[in-house]
Amino acid sequence: MTNVGARPRGSGQTGRKDASRGGAVSRLFASVGLFVRQILDELRKVVRPTRSELWNYTLVVIVFVGIIMAVVSGFDFLFSHLVSWVFA
Numbered sequence: 001m002t003n004v005g006a007r008p009r010g011s012g013q014t015g016r017k018d019a020s021r022g023g024a025v026s027r028l029f030a031s032v033g034l035f036v037r038q039i040l041d042e043l044r045k046v047v048r049p050t051r052s053e054l055w056n057y058t059l060v061v062i063v064f065v066g067i068i069m070a071v072v073s074g075f076d077f078l079f080s081h082l083v084s085w086v087f088a
Contacts, residue, residue: 049057
């Protein structure tokens with residue numbers, strides 16, 4: 001069973017536009033347009049936090065950063081005294 005409309009193998013015809021005729025440029029702009037449309041679609045799905053949620057998130061971040069700063073400062077103090085005790 002043969003396909004009547006099939007191209008013979010090795011004919012060099014791929015069905016694509018020639019890049020020298022602007023086909024690559026139009027595909028580039030189409031790809032960029034698709035990308036921008038997908039970005040806008042995703043941004044429409046974003047739910048903004050309320051004022052109280054934003055305030056709570058901000059406080060959580062500030063408290064967490066303060067705790068991490070205290071832990072790092074404690075380790076720095078401990079190691080500096082340990083090094084000065086060993087090498088002094």
